Amino acid sequence: MLGFVLAQIPWKATSNSVLRWSYKVLSPDLVLLSATTDSNICRREYALTVDVIKKQLPLRNKVSLASDG
Numbered sequence: 001m002l003g004f005v006l007a008q009i010p011w012k013a014t015s016n017s018v019l020r021w022s023y024k025v026l027s028p029d030l031v032l033l034s035a036t037t038d039s040n041i042c043r044r045e046y047a048l049t050v051d052v053i054k055k056q057l058p059l060r061n062k063v064s065l066a067s068d069g
Contacts, residue, residue, distance in 0.1 A: 004038070011035035 004011065012035045013019055023030055033041075050065060057063055 005042075011038045014038065 003009075004013070014032050014035050020032055023032060046067065053065065
């Protein structure tokens with residue numbers, strides 16, 4: 001998943017048979033998840049990260065959080 005994010009590869013690319021084959025050649029025990037599953041995991045992790053950051057900030061302070069991608 002990290003490789004996809006860092007390389008800016010869209011999640012839907014996981015359904016590409018040649019891409020899946022090349023990953024399997026590099027790591028035979030690798031399990032590639034579906035695009036929907038990857039997206040859901042990223043959204044959940046983002047929400048958890050934002051919650052942790054909010055809990056660490058003092059009350060009544062204004063902070064703008066932004067992410068790329």
